[in-house]
Amino acid sequence: MIQKSNKLPKISIITPSFNQANFLEKNIFSVINQRYPNVEHIIVDGGSTDGTLDILKKYNNKLGYWVSEKDRGQSHALNRGIGFASGDWIGWQNSDDYYCEGTFWRLAYLVNKYPTIKVFFGNKYCVNASEKVLRKQFYINPDLNIYKSIGMTMCNQSAFIHKDVFKEVGLLDESLNYAMDHEFFLRLFLNNIPMLHDKKLLGVSRYHDESKSCGDNKNEWQNEKKMFYKKYNIKYNSRFEKHLLVKRYYKLLVDNKLDFLAETIKRLYRKLTINY
Numbered sequence: 001m002i003q004k005s006n007k008l009p010k011i012s013i014i015t016p017s018f019n020q021a022n023f024l025e026k027n028i029f030s031v032i033n034q035r036y037p038n039v040e041h042i043i044v045d046g047g048s049t050d051g052t053l054d055i056l057k058k059y060n061n062k063l064g065y066w067v068s069e070k071d072r073g074q075s076h077a078l079n080r081g082i083g084f085a086s087g088d089w090i091g092w093q094n095s096d097d098y099y100c101e102g103t104f105w106r107l108a109y110l111v112n113k114y115p116t117i118k119v120f121f122g123n124k125y126c127v128n129a130s131e132k133v134l135r136k137q138f139y140i141n142p143d144l145n146i147y148k149s150i151g152m153t154m155c156n157q158s159a160f161i162h163k164d165v166f167k168e169v170g171l172l173d174e175s176l177n178y179a180m181d182h183e184f185f186l187r188l189f190l191n192n193i194p195m196l197h198d199k200k201l202l203g204v205s206r207y208h209d210e211s212k213s214c215g216d217n218k219n220e221w222q223n224e225k226k227m228f229y230k231k232y233n234i235k236y237n238s239r240f241e242k243h244l245l246v247k248r249y250y251k252l253l254v255d256n257k258l259d260f261l262a263e264t265i266k267r268l269y270r271k272l273t274i275n276y
Contacts, residue, residue, distance in 0.1 A: 008038045009111050011104055011160070012064070012087030015043045016077035017095035022129075023206060030098035030204075039104060041063025042084050043095075044077040057239050063110070075172040075180045082166060096206045100159075103202045107160050110159040110198060119188060119195040121159035122202035129208035137205070141197045143188040148234055154195075157203030158179050165193055178217055179224040187213065228239045 013031055017024060024043075031041045045068040056066045060176055065084050071077050078092055089107065093099060103122075110120050126134045139153050140146065147153050168185040188195060217245045229235075 001103040010087040012041045012085035013041045014081030014092040014263040016074045018046040019048045019050045020095040022256045024095040027098045034104040036104035042081045044081045046071045075174040079171040089160045097157050117196045118162040119192050121154040122200045124157045124199040146166040183228045228255045
């Protein structure tokens with residue numbers, strides 16, 4: 001059950017888009033169908049030629065702002081959108097992803113219950129191009145050491161960030177084309193931003209042939225990760241990492257969190273099979 005709150009913070013949703021007309025309408029619907037009265041949806045399109053413009057015109061009166069013109073890539077589009085935003089809380093949802101029903105009301109509830117928290121993030125569904133659920137992705141409470149050792153333990157599809165955070169840690173790194181979310185979330189940890197994991201499923205991530213998270217892009221993602229790990233002087237301690245993972249796996253077994261345990265092991269296996 002989604003709790004509703006009398007105090008409704010303004011939410012700005014930023015959607016970077018480029019030639020994703022097949023999925024963009026679902027993204028827009030997921031914001032409209034929240035039936036949340038204090039939201040603006042900002043779509044920054046990079047000059048799509050696949051029918052995206054027709055969709056944007058169709059929903060013109062439902063969108064807070066949209067633009068379609070050539071940009072410098074996804075990170076640049078996100079930063080532009082953040083600059084346009086007037087909300088207290090900012091979420092970014094890629095054009096092929098979308099929100100679960102009731103997510104914005106859940107955020108309002110969390111904001112009122114935990115007034116000192118500056119970043120909330122939940123769990124997500126993973127689906128394919130035809131909406132078939134592939135799995136549920138479960139995350140954990142914020143922990144820098146675990147984040148460094150097993151990779152991303154949060155995701156943009158279910159995250160909301162207070163506007164002041166961008167003033168403190170900066171915007172997305174526009175030199176990154178694949179791992180910009182990983183680098184940004186890492187800065188949240190390094191700057192001790194108060195964060196909270198919510199156990200609800202709040203967002204949906206779509207995996208399809210043209211998505212950045214599929215195909216041959218994993219090597220590009222890893223190369224970018226190496227660059228900013230070096231920049232922030234982050235090094236792996238393999239002995240500590242093994243100890244940490246065993247401790248974490250044991251706790252998951254004790255708590256009977258088998259779904260997250262299975263997903264964590266799969267992610268670790270994928271990481272180990274990547275040719276560094």
